[in-house]
Amino acid sequence: MKASLQAKMGQQMALTPQLLQSIRLLQVTSLQLEQELQQLLERNPLLEQEPEDEPLPASAEAERAGLEAAAWDELPEPMFLSGGGYAGDPDDDPTARIAAGQSSDPRQRLLDQMALRSTPRELALAAYWLDCCDDRGYLEGPPDALAAQGASQLREELAGVSADELLAARQRLLDGEWPGMAAADPRECLLAQLRALPPGPARTLAMQIVSGHLDLLARHDQAGLAAALGATSEEIAAAVSLVLSLQPHPVEQPPEPEPAYIVPDVIAWRANGGWQVRLNTRSQPRLRLCAYAEQAASGHEGMRGLLEEARWMLRSLGIRNETLLKTARVLVARQQAFLEHGEESIAPLTLKDVAEEIGMHESTVSRITTGKYIQTPRGTLELKQLFAVRLEGADVSGAAIKAMVRRLIESEPAHAPLADDAIAALLARQGIRVARRTVAKYREQLAIAPARERKRAAGGGTRMARAG
Known part of the structure; x- marks a missing residue:
């Protein structure tokens, strides 16, 4: 083999702390930003807070944000964030590598984790099985029947898909990031969690208990377990303790956020026959350079560093505010019907739709809507609530259909509650075709009991029963 040297040119820029x-x-949320800005004011004498009795006119605010955004646009994009040579797709934004906030949807959280090691086809197969699961992570039907149904349903989307391939994908979910996901029953879920643990005598015994002696475990009959498995009471106690340490269902819940006051970042209201949107200037202190900043920094290395820090922070705030305002305006414009008429009118809208309209990457839209709130006549809403996924085969969003399901159940006759298939039929008459299992999933998410339980509750004097 002949060795050779080749010269290659490429653009690169380090991912600096400022970027x-x-x-x-x-x-960051408005409360977090306010705390950071207060700390910055304390350590940087070249920054000062604008007095609250000097409101900034809307035109001046927009002009300043526009100038700051223009300054940002002078930087190379998106290659400057790559931290090295860039030779990939120019639409692939390296900022996507920086973690964004976790989704409240467990299905999306799991798919995000799987995306690091899975192909698009594997993700599509996993998404099918997750759609077949209830909110706890258990399948809503027999695996073989669901696999056959999926092979037919996904034939156009995934060429050559078979029931066997789908069953193999379910097995990967069972033994994947969340052990037990897409399990057919608690026994299968517990066994998957045990397989994920390090091997040892206690695990082996625990798997035998779960496989064939759950009835004895449920009765707390450790003596019966010891006799059935030929083990000592100490060994049985260790195995039982291991089983009891497992999760009863596979869905992992995100950590509970610390309670905090909600401060709206954006305000939207109807005026002059349309919707107006502006930033809530009271959600963060307004900063500016001190009048003596340039003079103080001249000839002093340390002060020049503080001046650069102050300028970059002002520029970053301008970018944040401009991006937030543009995103909020698009969301309000696309969801006018929802703001005026309610949940049944919410339109399908994705991060990609908004990103294309404002000319930014989806990851940027995801970050700027994380933990941000908008004050509207319908109440203070998280910006994420204005996104809605289009239900496959329908022209409306899943959130709108969920609201329709709730309305139909709330208006049903007390003596004759609507079954899930009846609700699906009523929606079909309105041109919205959804499967019975989809109606059942939305009903469970709304914490509404099945028809037979609602009928019993109505007979006992209670109009609607809530699912346990």
């Missing part, structure tokens, strides 16, 4: 700061500021 990381600008990206991170897109995602």
Whole structure:
């Protein structure tokens, strides 16, 4: 083999702390930002807070944000964030590598984790099985029947898909990031969790208990377990303790957020026959350079560093505010019907739709809507609530259909509650075709009991029963 040297040119720029700061500021909440700005004011004497009795006119605010955004646009994009040579797809934004906030949808959280090691086809197969699961992570039907149904349903989307391939994908879910996901029953879920543990005598015994002696475990009959498995009471106690340490269902819940006051970042209202949107200037202190900043920094190395820090922070704040305002205006414009008429009118809208309209990457839209709230006549809403996924085969969003399901159940006759298939038929008359299992899933998400339980509750004097 002949060795050779080749010269190759490419653009690159390091991911500096300042750039990381600008990206991170897109995602922080208003309360977090206020705390950071107060700390910055304390350590940087070249920054000062604008007096609250000097309101900034709307035109001046927009002009300043526009100038700051223009300054940002002078930087190379998106290659400057790659931290090295860039030779990939120019639409592939490296900022996507910086973690965004976790989705409240467990299905999306799991798919995000799987995306690191799975192909698009494997993700599509996993998404099918997750759609077949209830909110706890258990399948809503027999695996073989669901696999046959999926092979027919996904034939156009995934060429050559078979029931066997779908069953293999379910097995990967069972033994994947969330052990037990897509299990057919608690026994299968517990066994998957045990397989994920390090091998040892206690695990082996625990798997035998779960496989064939759950009835004895449920009765707390450790003596019966010891006799059935030929083990000592100490060994049985260790195995039982291991089983009891497992999760009863596979869905992992995100950590509970710390309670905090909600401060709207954006305000939207109807005026002059349309919708107006502006930033809530009271959600964060307005900063500016001190009048003596340039003079103080001249000839002093340390002060020049503080001046650069102050300028970059002001620029980053301008980018954050401009991005937030543009995103909020698009969301309000696309969801006018929802703001005026309610949940049944919410339109399908994705991060990609908004990103294309404002000319930014989806990851930027995801960050700027994380933990941000908008004050509307319908109440204070999280910006994420204005996104809605289009239900396959329908022209409306899943959130709108969920609201329709709730309305139909709330208006049903007390003596004759609507079954899930009856609700699906009523929706079909309105041109919205959904499967019975989809109606059942939405009903469970609304914490509404099945028809037979609602009928019993109505007979006992209670109009609607809530699912346990």
